[in-house]
Amino acid sequence: MIGLGYVGISLAVALAHEGHRVIGVERNRVICEQLSRGRAHVHEMGLDLAGAIDSGRFTVTDSLPEGQGIDTYVVCVGTPVDAGGDPDLSQVEAVIGSLGETAADGALVVLRSTVPVGASRRLLAELRSHRDIELAFCPERTVQGVAVRELHTLPQILAASTPCARARAAALFRTLTPDIVDVSSFETAEIAKLACNAYRYTVFAFANELARLCESVGVSSREVRDAAAAGYERGAIPAAGPVGGSCLPKDTRILSRAFRDHGSADSELLGGVTQVHSDVPERVAEQVASRMADSACAGPLNVALLGVAFKGHPETDDERSSPAVEIVEGLRRRFGALAVRSHDPLVPEARQLALGYQPCAEVKEAVEGADLVILGTNHRMYADLSLDWLTSQIDNSCLVYDTWAMHVRDSSALDEQMAYLAFGEGKSE
Structure with missing residues (x-):
């Protein structure tokens, strides 16, 4: 789970509680240290961070891990815009560049960050210029403050690069919600x-x-x-x-x-x-x-x-x-x-x-x-x-x-x- 802001930390903890082994990547070392001690840096109702840490299924690091049998990377970094509406994709692009160098062939990248129209396709091309990597775009739609509850109740929109990537992403999110909205x-x-x-x-x-x-x-x-x-x-x-x-x-x-x-x-x-x-x-x-x-x-x-x-x-x-x-x-x-x-x-x-x-x-x-x-x-x-x-x-x-x-x-x-x-x-x- 790359990026542990309001979006990433809620999803990481929810997946850990469903039995997945989750490694959270947060480059802010102060926040990383705080999370490692089981103390959340954001308020989300029902966020059982301490329980996820204590279970051993959720760990936090400040750098992208290599190897360790990781088959799925979920990208939750920020995409701010300037006053003119131009989105800043520098964080997403940096993560995609790093994954192109470190992820193994066959890995699945799930893009959770909000991006401009057409960005997912461009990011897929960047990934495939390095490795045989699949991409799914599964946008986050939860309301801040009740994200933990809504992760288990809202349907998940899903688009993917191949039928295999679609099936893998759907299987991941079905551990949280039974409703997948598969788009073309x-x-x-x-x-x-x-x-x-x-x-x-x-x-x-x-x-x-x-x-x-x-x-x-x-x-x-x-x-x-x-x-x-x-x-x-x-x-x-x-x-x-x-x-x-x-x-x-x-x-x-x-x-x-x-x-x-x-x-x-x-x-x-x-x-x-x-x-x-x-x-x-x-x-x-x-x-x-x-x-x-x-x-x-x-x-x-x-x-x-x-x-x-x-x-x-x-x-x-x-x-x-x-x-x-x-x-x-x-x-x-x-x-x-x-x-x-x-x-x-x-x-x-x-x-x-x-x-x-x-x-x-x-x-x-x-x-x-x-x-x-x-x-x-x-x-x-x-x-x-x-x-x-x-x-x-x-x-x-x-x-x-x-x-x-x-x-x-x-x-x-x-x-x-x-x-x-x-x-x-x-x-x-």
Whole structure:
């Protein structure tokens, strides 16, 4: 298993628990050492890393092993994109180059990393320029936070270079899930993977555009959604809120770029979807700054950020591309220095410190003396907070911004010291 990030570690542990002998390769030596001691570096519900280590079926190394009877290599390294949507395949290409030199003839390489349309075929040609190696593309589609459960419940899309490679890859994944979706080409599987995430990102963009309209009109987007879906399944619209993370934005950009790479006109729809989401944190920061323009603060604005990760449900410790972090950055551009006290039940303190925050062990500590409280994620902990309790912890005038409109129904109970704004809720006080 080459690459032990959120994708690789979940799959490695799951396969080890199904009886496979798995060697995990992680080039970050600090993470490698941590994993070897049975301590996970990411949060995934149900990830029994210690059990996999103790069983002797899962070991970790920081370099690609040679020999040892390895017949299958699973590639799970990252494929980030730049602002223009150009994917960086340097990690995948480096791994494929190494496998071309070290893997034995007849080995199977399973590509799990998300790649642009046409990349699998090019990588197969690279492998076969060195060895008689088979390739299967089996894209990962699990949701971060519940990946362990979904590895056992989601159908696995599979494309392969030969019938033999197809059978071998299918046998591997059938130890986890009985449902294999066998497709005719690498390109079909590549587009299907990208389409899953781009579709979700598009639906969320619609919900957020609708929320923008509702704010302008002065009505509640939550009430609009409830009315649209009442007894009418075709009217179901997801909840509005800032969307981030490392997958949906990236995969939408890769799919959008595929139109250009394969001789078609650029997708204006997907370009617009990306722009809608990119605009949200900046719009929120502007809305909050306008509301607080007349606030008299001596010194830096005191901000309590409740929720640093990019989402709270399913819960994760991943703060990459977090809209809450981007909102704070937008406020920094407007107010200059901020004193940010943060709280997150999962994001490690060291990573909060790296963002320039003062991490707090308790919500109470974070909100005391705050001029602005940002409910940054929809984590259950913050959904269960009482606005009355929040009011009681703050003895000065304060604004509460609720990025997921979790407390809009209770906001009328706030006293005159507290102002409340919620994403997409034009009638919030």
